[in-house]
Amino acid sequence: MEEPLPEEIQRQPWKYVGYRRYAEFISSDSDMLIFRRFGELNARVGLLLQDKCSLLEQKLIDLDKKNSRRDADPINNGTIRDDIEERETLLNEIAHHLDRYSKYTDAPVHLYSSLTVSVDKFLIQQSQLREYARAPSRDVKSLRTWHANHQNMAIDEEEHRYLEQHQDLIRLRSNNKTPVRNWIDNSLALRTLRIWKKQSRTIPKYEANNISYYSNTSIDAFASGTIIFIGAFLLITPIWILQAIEDLQIKLAVITTFVLVFLFVLSFAMASKPFEALGATAAYAAVLMVFIQVGL
Template structure:
């Protein structure tokens, strides 16, 4: 079956594009798997579950107090197997609601670990809708993209600052070297939407980091070899160590203590070279 013409799609994107193409589009890149966290609603539901359990808890306390009074009928409060029916039923109800509440808390804890969706990725989705006159998906159904503070990425890959720099730059992000061929893309969409390879960008960022690292390891050795004055050598080492620390801190994904440890090892290598060359 032939693809519809661009004119047909422009008139009826809800027919020829719809959720089929939208879901295919957002599934091409993990960064585009953006959904709402419903933070406010989840907080309210959590409070409701908590309050229900609090009421049940108070009922159990009142029941225990009632069966412990001196003038009450003698009831064995030291057994679970032969507990009275009303307390056993209440504990079963509490168990059900506690299980639901605990699962909810665990889910919320995990949900909070998802990072907020970057503005650039939200903009990419909104651009897709703009390219289809905001008619491919019902307007009310893609308004979730307006909830910027509540949007999260389903899959968040930790990226180096260099890779983030590429993503944040429209010029760098849309270079032809990143483009990838995507199968089964209709001709009417191929003219409006370009797909870019995250793998290629990551490989480029990794290659740049490796080249810079090799430069910082090899270059000072040749410089130190050509210098005889000890103070000048120490100045060269200090300069390269500071540059190394700055690159680790701002161009790579590393924690402060990890950066300091790697820098200390780097400085030790250079100092050893000085000792050997003396």
């Protein structure tokens, strides 16, 4: 099959690039898998589901009160197996809406009769959806740059306008990177160093000058190595310093300094929770104090 010329691709990116290349691009790196959360729409649907179930709940309460009045017919309200038809029908409708919200009896709500989401499942899905981190600006900018490199015509303008909803964009990959790795990613100069560059990935010729891929494994290894080096430095250096000092107050000042530095590194250079950082710092301080006692 004859390949199109670069000039042809530039003139008609919607024909030669399109969704096939766009999908290939965003799936090439998990950081690029960015989609909308539709937070406001989901909230509206949640309110709809809640209100419908509230209406059915109130109907059940009114029916129970009606059948419990002194002037009501003697109805056994203590049975499910031999319940009255009206209440059994209402309970079945409630169960149906709680499980699969698809059948409605009120005319205004028929607009939503195609919904088949259970209330419980909906709430669980919303809870899980909220756990996804908001897409970083640098990744959204990368997607916008891809569109700009194709004159914003590879994908229909209306269909890639979702990238303008920055507050509503989420990244499917959870952000479990260390602060050191995030620091590298936030620096264009650091994250685009030649040493990280991948050579094995195939890139279309017409995009060779616009797209570069970098090895996450190499960057993660460098970040881990940096953390290990800092940790080793903070463990070994104070021991040698304390060994060379005789005055106890100066030793305590050295320990205090290194303990504070250690706490700072744990809190800001690593993904540590406050109590974890304090616990590790306490253990670190105990080791240094033991070294003082041994020296005495």
